[in-house]
Each structure stands twice: as structure tokens, then as C-alpha cells.
Amino acid sequence: MGSTSVRTVKGTRDLLPPETAVWKAVEATVERVFSAYGFAEIRTPLIEETELFVRTVGESTDIVGKEMYTFADKKGRQLCLRPETTASVARAFVQHGLKERPRPLRLYYIGPQFRYERPQKGRYRQFYQIGAEVIGDPGPLSDAELILMLVRFLGELEFSGLTVLLNTLGDAASRSAYRAALTSYFEPHRAALGTDSRRRLDTNPLRILDTKVPAERELVAAAPRLADSLSDDSRRHFAAVEAQLDRFGVDYRVEPSLVRGLDYYTSTVFEIVASGLGAQSSIVGGGRYDRLIAELGGGDVPAIGFAIGLDRLVDVLPESFRNRHLRRPAVMVVPADDTGRSSALETAEMLRDAGLEVVLEVSGRSVRAALKLAHRSAARFVVLLGEQEVESGRPTLRDMRRGEQSSLSYEELVARLRAAPGEEK
Numbered sequence: 001m002g003s004t005s006v007r008t009v010k011g012t013r014d015l016l017p018p019e020t021a022v023w024k025a026v027e028a029t030v031e032r033v034f035s036a037y038g039f040a041e042i043r044t045p046l047i048e049e050t051e052l053f054v055r056t057v058g059e060s061t062d063i064v065g066k067e068m069y070t071f072a073d074k075k076g077r078q079l080c081l082r083p084e085t086t087a088s089v090a091r092a093f094v095q096h097g098l099k100e101r102p103r104p105l106r107l108y109y110i111g112p113q114f115r116y117e118r119p120q121k122g123r124y125r126q127f128y129q130i131g132a133e134v135i136g137d138p139g140p141l142s143d144a145e146l147i148l149m150l151v152r153f154l155g156e157l158e159f160s161g162l163t164v165l166l167n168t169l170g171d172a173a174s175r176s177a178y179r180a181a182l183t184s185y186f187e188p189h190r191a192a193l194g195t196d197s198r199r200r201l202d203t204n205p206l207r208i209l210d211t212k213v214p215a216e217r218e219l220v221a222a223a224p225r226l227a228d229s230l231s232d233d234s235r236r237h238f239a240a241v242e243a244q245l246d247r248f249g250v251d252y253r254v255e256p257s258l259v260r261g262l263d264y265y266t267s268t269v270f271e272i273v274a275s276g277l278g279a280q281s282s283i284v285g286g287g288r289y290d291r292l293i294a295e296l297g298g299g300d301v302p303a304i305g306f307a308i309g310l311d312r313l314v315d316v317l318p319e320s321f322r323n324r325h326l327r328r329p330a331v332m333v334v335p336a337d338d339t340g341r342s343s344a345l346e347t348a349e350m351l352r353d354a355g356l357e358v359v360l361e362v363s364g365r366s367v368r369a370a371l372k373l374a375h376r377s378a379a380r381f382v383v384l385l386g387e388q389e390v391e392s393g394r395p396t397l398r399d400m401r402r403g404e405q406s407s408l409s410y411e412e413l414v415a416r417l418r419a420a421p422g423e424e425k
């Protein structure tokens with residue numbers, strides 16, 4: 001095929017073994033930890049009506065304004081590949097009348113998201129998120145419990161030294177006061193703003209605080225602080241979240257410039273950044289979205305959630321966790337000659353019946369070459385079968401780590417392999 005060969009679409013990638021085993025181990029940890037907090041899985045479609053994200057994430061955001069994969073289907077419906085899943089979960093909540101279920105509803109998801117961004121390290125056009133949403137409770141205890149779950153999850157992945165960045169965007173009253181303060185601050189500087197920020201000044205001045213334009217960063221640094229526009233309710237809510245996090249010794253820092261890049265946020269917002277990822281350092285983003293479900297016609301249902309960028313998380317995963325979960329064949333069955341070959345499959349099946357993971361050497365390699373392969377793939381044991389082993393009914397077990405060989409009955413073989421330490425898997 002040469003230079004015309006078909007490759008992955010820009011910004012997407014294949015995940016190959018053994019890397020996929022690491023992803024699965026992270027996903028298994030999600031299931032275990034999130035279940036312990038009462039979360040159940042939700043799966044929503046990868047395609048949605050474009051309008052869903054326009055109405056929730058917001059037209060003035062980069063995600064909706066620049067990064068969505070939108071298309072018209074054969075009937076002219078305006079659809080898109082989901083750029084995030086919170087809006088989809090909220091849509092499902094409204095669509096299926098989940099309001100009637102006991103509150104709060106705790107849902108999680110794991111799946112691909114699509115954003116047409118410039119690909120770079122840690123930034124893909126198809127990327128994966130682990131998300132959790134608590135729907136139907138307005139109180140600070142939900143905020144604190146959700147963050148505790150996140151911290152526990154990251155702890156189980158053996159992360160250390162991660163800090164939660166925390167802020168509050170206040171309630172509707174706080175935000176409209178703040179919006180007014182920002183508008184009157186930026187208006188006299190309109191000419192100094194770029195086109196994006198000028199547009200945002202009219203649509204959502206809060207977005208200007210997100211700017212990456214160096215000249216605008218200076219203006220932003222001197223802009224009024226949201227903290228000064230907070231209502232008493234908002235202040236109390238935030239203080240209660242902080243008090244709980246203090247109580248559990250969560251490593252967090254209040255970051256007044258944290259505003260998040262989606263319009264639906266209200267009240268508590270948070271992010272976790274990791275070093276070693278360069279510019280794309282945010283591995284978790286989340287917050288309250290108390291008005292989102294009302295926006296979709298679902299009534300007054302406050303909610304909070306987060307999404308973890310799985311690609312980035314795996315990129316910075318501690319080596320200890322990664323090494324423990326890189327899958328290695330536990331046992332390799334190697335025929336030494338034709339007699340061995342004739343009974344090798346039977347032996348492999350028998351060991352699998354006993355619950356062991358077995359790789360059969362099928363390609364007729366010499367024993368020497370097979371042992372080399374076993375060594376390279378870090379197999380812990382090799383079961384050698386030749387004429388002598390078959391006739392005596394005693395296969396040879398080679399412990400690859402210790403370099404020892406022993407001749408065992410089938411019963412002894414199963415017992416030995418089962419007793420082998422599990423961490424070598």
C-alpha cells in the first residue's frame with residue numbers, strides 16, 4: 001500500500017496491548033471506588049443534537065464555538081459528536097423522568113468525547129473521560145463527598161502530591177452582580193481586546209478571564225474579583241465545602257482565577273492539574289451546574305459532577321500502578337517435539353479449566369526460541385512437554401524467575417501454578 005496507506009484520523013489513536021490492560025485496570029478501579037459511593041453507570045449515545053450543547057455548554061465557549069464535530073444527517077438533522085457528557089446525562093435525566101427516582105441520583109460514565117482541537121501531547125480529538133454526576137441535591141455535603149471520592153480514586157491509582165484547585169462562581173445573584181462589575185471594567189478597554197474577547201464582552205464577560213492572549217492577561221489580572229460579588233448564601237456554601245475538605249485533610253487550594261471553560265457552571269468549581277503534561281496539565285475538571293437541568297426543561301434540579309481526562313490520567317499514572325497491571329502471561333505451554341505438540345492443547349485447556357491464564361506456543365519454535373520469547377514477554381512459568389513428559393504423564397515446569405525446573409504430576413502442576421504469587425500476573 002506504501003504511501004497511500006490508510007492511517008488513523010488526525011488527533012485520534014489506536015490503543016494497543018499491553019497499554020489497554022492499564023486502561024482496563026483504571027476502569028476497574030473506577031467501578032470499584034465509584035460503586036462504594038453509590039454511583040451506577042449510565043451510557044448515552046455518542047451523537048446528540050447540536051442544540052443540546054449550544055443550550056448548555058454555551059455558544060460563547062470554545063467547545064461549542066470552535067471545537068464541535070457537527071454534521072447534518074441524511075434527513076438534515078443538525079447533529080454532533082458529543083464534546084462532553086454532562087449535557088447528555090442531564091438530557092437523559094429530563095427525557096426519562098428520572099426526577100421521580102430517589103434523590104440524589106449518582107451516575108457515572110466512561111467513554112469517548114470529541115473536540116476539534118489542535119492535537120498535541122495530552123490533547124486529542126477523540127479522547128476519553130471518566131465522569132461522575134450527582135443530580136438532585138443542592139447541599140455542600142454532596143460537593144465534599146464527590147471530591148472525597150475523586151481523591152480516594154486517585155489514591156487507589158497510587159497518585160500522590162496532587163492538589164485540588166477550588167473556587168466558587170456563586171449563585172445567580174452573585175454572578176449577575178459580577179457580570180455587571182466585569183462589563184463596566186472591560187468596557188473602557190474594548191479597543192485593547194482581541195476579537196474573541198470583544199465578542200465575549202457582549203455575550204459572557206466571564207469568558208474573558210480565560211484568555212490566553214498575553215496582552216489581555218494583564219488586564220485580566222487587575223479585573224474585579226468574583227469573591228467580592230458573592231452573596232451570603234454562596235459564601236456559606238463554599239465555607240461549608242472547605243470545612244469538610246479540611247476535616248478529611250484533602251490537599252486543596254482556593255484558586256480565585258478558576259472559572260472553567262463551560263457556561264453551565266454555578267457555585268463550586270474545581271480542577272486537578274498534574275505536572276509532567278506540559279500545557280495540557282488539567283486531568284480533572286468539574287463543578288456545580290444548578291441551573292442546567294432547568295435550562296433543558298427539567299425543573300429546578302441542582303447537580304454537581306466532574307470529568308477526568310482518561311488519556312492524560314494514564315499518561316501520568318504512577319509507575320507502581322502501571323507495572324502491576326501490565327498484563328503478562330502467567331503460564332506458557334511449550335511443546336518440545338511432535339509428541340509434545342499432539343498433547344499441548346489438551347494440557348493448556350486443562351490448566352484453563354483450573355482457572356489459569358495460559359499462552360500456548362503454537363508456531364513450532366524450538367524450545368530455545370520459545371524460552372527466549374517467554375523471557376521477553378515476562379512469563380512467570382513455562383510448562384515443557386516432550387515425548388518423555390507425555391509418556392510419563394509428568395510435564396516439566398520451569399520457573400522463569402528462579403531458573404529452576406521440576407518434573408511434576410498434573411495434579412502437582414496445577415497446585416504449584418495456583419499457589420504462585422498473583423502479583424506476577
Ligand code: HAM
Binds near residue numbers: 115126
Ligand atoms: P472539561 O474541563 O471540558 O469538563 O473536561 C474535563 C477533562 O477532560 C479535562 O480536565 C481534561 O483532562 C480532559 N480533556 C478535555 N479535552 C481534552 C482533549 N482534547 N484531549 C484529552 N483530554 C481532554 C467537562 O467536560 C465537564 N463535562 C466536566 C463535568 C462533569 N462538569 C460537571 N460534570
